[in-house]
Amino acid sequence: MDRTGSETHVMPYRTLVRVWLVLLGLTGALVAAGTTLHPSLSVWAMLVITPVKAGLIFYYFMHLKxxxxxxxxxxxxxxxxxxxxxxxxxxxxxxx
Amino acid sequence: MTTAAGAHGGHVDHEGARFGMWLFLFTEILLFGGLFILYAAYRARYPNEFHEAGGHLDAVIGVANTVILLTSSLTMAASITALRTGQRRRALASLAGTIALGVLFLVNKYFEWSGEIARGFYPDSPLLAGRPQGEQIFFGLYYSMTGLHGLHVMAGIVLLAVMLALVLRHRITGGEYHKLENAGLYWHLVDVIWVFLLPLFYLAA
Structure with missing residues (x-):
């Protein structure tokens, strides 16, 4: 069978699990920021943490890397x- | 770019297939992006009302559903890794797990919406009619954005069920995996959208 175009890198299980754990940790940080910080600070925490979480999914799970x-x-x-x-x-x- | 037709021994353009899927995902990003812009505009106009209305949502279910979707993204990615490394059974189990987590997400969503509706928080309800306009707008956005996302989860579950059947029939294999990879891209994007919905609605208070 003829295949053109690059086949994506096979992502090791270890990397996937690490990314997942970081994502869970960041979700916990997001919840903690929302419940403990002053509202203006928690908004900033959300503005930083949420794009980082999305970036990790794009970069590793969606193979953008x-x-x-x-x-x-x-x-x-x-x-x-x-x-x-x-x-x-x-x-x-x-x-x- | 050439059409992928690998199952019949034809020409397979993995990169083209992936690129086409990403183009579709861009339209999805812009679709939800428009709704996020709408949310941002109204949140800036009614900050106190949004804060108040967010307090009526169940943040525990919102966070639980986040954990469920993040885990489903892990199992989705693991199924592709398993298939490409020749572990077909593990790929099937991971894929079935992803579907089960998607269904669990929707079950939680059902109980969440039922609870909100039972307490009188739904568009045009007598309770909301007596509350400030900002809170009415918040719940309108909440139902339309999480509802549209829920429809995407349903579509994803159907898509993944088809992928599961194709893997079972050996139509998707370790060498011919682009359909599963594209379905995975869709599923991960649905997860990314939820990642943004969590702070906007459930942690808004």
Whole structure:
């Protein structure tokens, strides 16, 4: 059978379990931040921890770490577009 | 880019198949992204009402469902690893586990929504009609965003059940795994979306 294109890297079980444990730990940190920190600080904790969790899923579970720069770049462009629109929205809300 | 048709000994373009799936995932990201922007706009307008309304949700179920989906992402990724390293039985068990966790997520969601509705928190309910507009908007967003996500979980479960059948029939193998890999990409994205829904709704208070 003819196969073209790169076959993705086989992710070892150990790496997958480690990423999962980190994700669970970050979820715990998120809950702890939401219940113990001042609301303004907990919002910042959420703004940092949640994208890190998403990044780990993208990077390891979705194999983005082993993809070609074109695909990785397109993912960043898509997410960057969202961040840009959200930034423009808040600039409109705060300065209108 | 060439169509994948490996099961019949044809030409298989793994990279093209994966790229096509990612293009679809971009549309999903932008679909939910629009709803996240809507949430952000209303949260900025009604911060106190959102804080108050978030307190009526069951954060324990929200966190439990997060653990369930994160674990399902692990079993999903493990099934691909198992299949590609020739451990077919383990791949099947991991895939079945992923489906079971997806169903468990929906069962929890059923009990969560039932509880909210029983307490009178649903769109246009007499209880919400008497509360501030920001709280009404919060619950409207809560039901539409978690509902749309739930539909994606259902679609994912059906997709993974099809993948399970294809692995059982040897239509998906260690050398011909791109369908399972693409189904996995979809499942992981559903998980990523939930990762954002947790703090927006359940930890909002």
């Amino acid at each position: 082993y993809e070609k720069p074109l695909l990785t770049g397109l993912v960043f462009v898509t997410l960057g577009l969202l961040v840009l629109v959200i930034g423009l929205l808040f600039s409109d809300l705060f300065y209108r």
